[in-house]
Amino acid sequence: MMKVRLATVCLGVTCLTQAAESVVQSARSVPVVRDADVVVVGGGSAAVAAAIAAKTNGASVFLAAPRTYLGDDLAGTRELWPAPVPEFSVHPLAQRIFSLKVPFAYQADVVPDGAHTDPGNTRLADGVQFSASTGSVQYNSNVVLTVTFAGTGSVTQLDLHYYVRTLGAGPFNTEVAGLERSEDGASWTVVACNTQLEQLTALADDNTWLARIVPVAPFRARFVRLACNIPPGGTYMRQLLDELTVHTSLGDPIPGSSFQTTPLALKRALDLALEEEGISFLGGAPVCDVLRDAEGKPAGVVLANRAGRQAVTARVVIDATESAWPARCAGAVKTAFTPGDYAFSRIVVADATNAPSAPGLSVVALPGLAYQAAISGVAAPSGMPTSVDGRVYRCTFNAHMDTGSMLELLEIEQAARDLTWTKTCLDQADRLAWLPPDRIVGVAPEQAAAWPGAAALNLDAFRPQGVPHLYVLGVRADLPRTLAADLQNPARQMALADRVGAAAAVEALARAPLAGVALPADAGAVPATEEVREMLAGLPPALTNALGTVAEGARSLPVLAECEVLVVGAGTAACPHDHLAAARGRFSPACAGRGWSGGCAPARRSTRRCAPRPGQSRNAARCHSAVGRARRDQRRPRRRRHAGAGCALHDGRCADRRPYRLVLSW
Structure with a gap:
C-alpha cells in the first residue's frame, strides 16, 4: 500500500514534535x-x-x-x-491610523419617537452614521442630552451629526441651543462656545450635517449637557440626531479614553x-x-x-x-522559556445579552462601542435572533505553558475559541493577545x-x-x-x-556590496531516493527588480507525519473525504490552506476554526502544522463533525510560524 510522508521546510528545526526522521532536499537554485x-x-x-x-x-x-x-x-x-500615550500626538503614521475615542453614556430628557427609537441609549454613540432611516434618533420636540463620563477630564470639542430635510413629507432640522458642564451632575455652569456647521452630504433630501461645538476654552467636567432645538418658525416639526462625539486632551484625558481604528x-x-x-x-x-x-x-x-x-x-x-x-x-x-501560567485575551463582538461566558473566563465589555446587525430578506435560522445589538468584549483567561511551543499555543488558541464561543458572535479576533516571556x-x-x-x-x-x-x-x-x-x-x-x-x-x-550569497547545505545531508519538488519560477516581472538565483545546498526536512491518505484542503468536499478515509481505518491528515475547516465559507460558530495564516499554496502544497487531533474532536464532537479517529487538520503553521512544503514519497 502506498504511504505518504508529510515533511516540513523547517530546515532542521523541530516543528510540533521531535522528528524521528527527515527527508533530504537536493541542492537547487532559488530565484x-x-x-x-x-x-x-x-x-x-x-x-x-x-x-x-x-x-x-x-x-x-x-x-x-x-x-x-x-x-x-x-x-x-x-x-x-x-x-x-503621548506618542499618538506626534507620530504621523499613528495620527493617520487612529482617532481618539471618548466613551460616555447619555440620557435624553424626552422619549424618542417610535419611528426612530434609541434602544438602550446607544444609537448616538454606536459609531454608525450617514443613515437617517436606520441610524438616527427622532425627537418631536426640543431635547437636552446629558452626557456622563467615567470620570473628570478635559473637553475640547463636541461633534454632533444630524439630518436636514427641507422639502417633502415631515421635514426636520436641528440647531444647537447651548452647552453646560458639571462636576457632580447637580450644579451646572454655562459654557461659552462657538458652533461651526458643515454639510457632509448633498442629496435631494435627508442630508447629513455636522455641528462642531468648540468651547472658547477647554474645560474639565464629569457631566455635560447639550441642548438641541427644533428651529422655530413652524417649518420643522421634528429633529433626527445621529452620532455624538466628544474630544479630549491627551494631557488631561477623560478616563477610559482610547484611540481607535477599524x-x-x-x-x-x-x-x-x-x-x-x-x-x-x-x-x-x-x-x-x-x-x-x-x-x-x-x-x-x-x-x-x-x-x-x-x-x-x-x-x-x-x-x-x-x-x-x-x-x-x-x-x-x-x-529559555519559563514554564507557568500566562494570561491570554481575545476580542469577541456579540450581542449585549449574549456575552461569552465560561468557567475561568473574565469578560469585560469595552465602553462606548456598539455594533448593530440585522437579518433582512430571509428568515432567521431556528433559535437565532433577527438582530444583534453588538458589543465588544475582551475575554481574558490563564493557561499553563511548559515549553512555549507552537503545539501549546495552538491548543490554547483552540481553547480560547471554545471558551469564547457564543451564538450571536458578529466578529472575533484571529489571534490571541499575550506577552511571551x-x-x-x-x-x-x-x-x-x-x-x-x-x-x-x-x-x-x-x-x-x-x-x-x-x-x-x-x-x-x-x-x-x-x-x-x-x-x-x-x-x-x-x-x-x-x-x-x-x-x-x-x-x-x-555595508560593502554583497558577495557569495547562498543558502548553505546542512551538515551531513545526503539526498536519498525521495525527490522534493516545488515551484521555483519566481514572480511576475512587475513584482521584481532583480534577476539571477542563489544556490541552496542539500537540506534536511523533518517528517511531520506518515499517512496512508493525505487530504489537501478542508472545505466541504475535502472534509467528508477525510472523514471517510479515517472511518475506514486510514490515518488521514487534512491540510487546510485557509487555516480553518469549511473552505471559502467557514461556519465560524459551528466548526473548529484556526487563525488564518497566509502563504499557503495549492501548487507548492504549503501549510504549517497539525492542529486538530481525534482526541479533541472526541471531547467536542459538535464543533468539527467531519473529524473522526485518525483525522488531523493541518492549518498552515509550524512551531515557528513558518510555511512548510508537502513532500510525497512512496
Whole structure:
C-alpha cells in the first residue's frame, strides 16, 4: 500500500514534535526577485513605520508581510482601541491610523419617537452614521442630552451629526441651543462656545450635517449637557440626531479614553503610507529562511508563497514578526522559556445579552462601542435572533505553558475559541493577545523597567548577539518584560520603529556590496531516493527588480507525519473525504490552506476554526502544522463533525510560524 510522508521546510528545526526522521532536499537554485538595502519582515504597524523610516534615511526598502494584509498586529487581534500615550500626538503614521475615542453614556430628557427609537441609549454613540432611516434618533420636540463620563477630564470639542430635510413629507432640522458642564451632575455652569456647521452630504433630501461645538476654552467636567432645538418658525416639526462625539486632551484625558481604528481603515492607511513613499511590499509571503553571504552573515531572506519560494537580497534585515523567527533562523539565541501560567485575551463582538461566558473566563465589555446587525430578506435560522445589538468584549483567561511551543499555543488558541464561543458572535479576533516571556539575547540588554521614550532605549537590545546586520523590532527584543508590556502599545512601537529604521538605513548604506550569497547545505545531508519538488519560477516581472538565483545546498526536512491518505484542503468536499478515509481505518491528515475547516465559507460558530495564516499554496502544497487531533474532536464532537479517529487538520503553521512544503514519497 502506498504511504505518504508529510515533511516540513523547517530546515532542521523541530516543528510540533521531535522528528524521528527527515527527508533530504537536493541542492537547487532559488530565484532572486528583489534586492534592497533594507528588507523589513512583518506586516504590522511597526513594520510599516520602520520601512518608512529606512526609506526616509536614504535606503531602498522592501517589505515582506506574512499575511495577505497589512496591520495584522491590530486587525488580527482586534485590539483596535489602544490606551492614549503621548506618542499618538506626534507620530504621523499613528495620527493617520487612529482617532481618539471618548466613551460616555447619555440620557435624553424626552422619549424618542417610535419611528426612530434609541434602544438602550446607544444609537448616538454606536459609531454608525450617514443613515437617517436606520441610524438616527427622532425627537418631536426640543431635547437636552446629558452626557456622563467615567470620570473628570478635559473637553475640547463636541461633534454632533444630524439630518436636514427641507422639502417633502415631515421635514426636520436641528440647531444647537447651548452647552453646560458639571462636576457632580447637580450644579451646572454655562459654557461659552462657538458652533461651526458643515454639510457632509448633498442629496435631494435627508442630508447629513455636522455641528462642531468648540468651547472658547477647554474645560474639565464629569457631566455635560447639550441642548438641541427644533428651529422655530413652524417649518420643522421634528429633529433626527445621529452620532455624538466628544474630544479630549491627551494631557488631561477623560478616563477610559482610547484611540481607535477599524480593520479596513488600518489596512488602507498602511497600504497608502507605503505606496506614497514608493516602498514595494508583498503580502501573503512569510519568510522561511535567511540568506548568508560568503562570511556567513545575513544577506536577505527567502519568501514562501503561492508562487513557491523566492529570494530577496538585502544588506540589513529588520525582523518585525511576532515570534522573531527570522532572527532565530539567522542564529540568534533565545532565552529559555519559563514554564507557568500566562494570561491570554481575545476580542469577541456579540450581542449585549449574549456575552461569552465560561468557567475561568473574565469578560469585560469595552465602553462606548456598539455594533448593530440585522437579518433582512430571509428568515432567521431556528433559535437565532433577527438582530444583534453588538458589543465588544475582551475575554481574558490563564493557561499553563511548559515549553512555549507552537503545539501549546495552538491548543490554547483552540481553547480560547471554545471558551469564547457564543451564538450571536458578529466578529472575533484571529489571534490571541499575550506577552511571551522569552526573548532574543541582544548585544546588550535594555535596563529600563518602564517605558522611557523611544529616544532613550538602547538599540543594542534590538541587535541579536552574534548576528550582525539584523534587528529585532518588537517585544521579543532583549527587554525586561515590564518594558515589553509597555511596548505593546502600537504608537510606542511606531516611535521605536523610526529609530530602528533609521539605524538600519545607515548600516545598510555603509555595508560593502554583497558577495557569495547562498543558502548553505546542512551538515551531513545526503539526498536519498525521495525527490522534493516545488515551484521555483519566481514572480511576475512587475513584482521584481532583480534577476539571477542563489544556490541552496542539500537540506534536511523533518517528517511531520506518515499517512496512508493525505487530504489537501478542508472545505466541504475535502472534509467528508477525510472523514471517510479515517472511518475506514486510514490515518488521514487534512491540510487546510485557509487555516480553518469549511473552505471559502467557514461556519465560524459551528466548526473548529484556526487563525488564518497566509502563504499557503495549492501548487507548492504549503501549510504549517497539525492542529486538530481525534482526541479533541472526541471531547467536542459538535464543533468539527467531519473529524473522526485518525483525522488531523493541518492549518498552515509550524512551531515557528513558518510555511512548510508537502513532500510525497512512496
